[in-house]
Ligand code: FES
């Protein structure tokens with residue numbers, strides 16, 4: 001292969017997976033209820049090993065998870081005095097700013113280099129967010145997942161997480177193009193009736209919203225259970241909002257054919273992607289039902305469980321194998337991997353009507 005061919009190959013791969021990160025942004029490190037008092041939680045984010053813990057005042061600290069003495073992972077140590085991490089190896093202690101505040105040995109001298117990086121952290125929408133860049137953190141930039149706030153637990157599904165062995169950009173591609181639901185999630189999240197959909201693409205500030213509206217379709221399995229008596233034919237709507245770099249919020253549901261979506265029911269589907277490395281991604285997800293039409297508590301508990309387990313199955317057993325295989329194909333490709341683009345209706349781009357639902361149900 002000539003040098004020019006090599007460069008063309010690399011360039012084509014970068015079109016699929018850029019291999020870069022936006023650092024000055026908030027990423028989900030964990031769900032809030034997954035970090036208990038006294039716990040040291042290790043998590044690699046944007047290739048940086050990080051340890052998280054709750055301080056005695058309830059606020060969360062995030063430190064580089066590598067002791068500067070002999071590089072033992074701090075998460076193997078313990079929280080001491082409520083606010084410090086003690087290294088498991090020789091006992092140096094670090095406060096939440098990352099400074100070494102105790103050397104139990106000899107002269108007890110603390111060298112200036114005895115410190116680790118600390119990262120800004122905030123808690124919002126039931127998640128722990130970490131700011132990975134060097135610029136000052138901007139709390140106004142925490143993505144809006146307020147649909148998770150103040151909802152009855154009964155109508156919110158499990159706050160879950162999986163790891164996908166692929167670059168996060170491939171997962172964004174998966175989530176913004178829900179045409180795959182008719183094939184990969186046939187019968188569960190999509191079906192042959194939902195292949196034909198009106199597609200809209202909008203830009204809202206820095207967000208991009210892709211809508212799909214399938215009219216007069218049979219309700220896919222997970223949607224059919226949401227109504228007390230589901231009509232034989234429904235309109236199925238989806239609106240996926242991408243909040244760059246890697247957080248997405250989907251509004252999806254069904255209504256009677258020709259009715260307004262507000263008369264129907266469905267759920268807000270939350271997809272939070274946090275790059276672990278160039279080729280692995282933490283995938284946090286949950287869902288919150290809206291316009292709940294089923295009144296019975298026992299039934300609602302069953303629906304809650306069904307949405308939790310079905311979505312995990314869809315992502316882990318159906319999406320992940322294909323996305324991971326895509327990553328492998330791209331890595332192994334010896335010839336250019338320029339993706340083809342389907343033709344699409346020109347009027348879909350910039351169409352803000354989105355089947356009449358834009359601005360009426362919050363997306
Ligand atoms: S490696 Fe941490 S104190 Fe020695």
Ligand SMILES: [Fe+2]
Nearest residue numbers: 184185314319
């Ligand atoms: Fe999917």
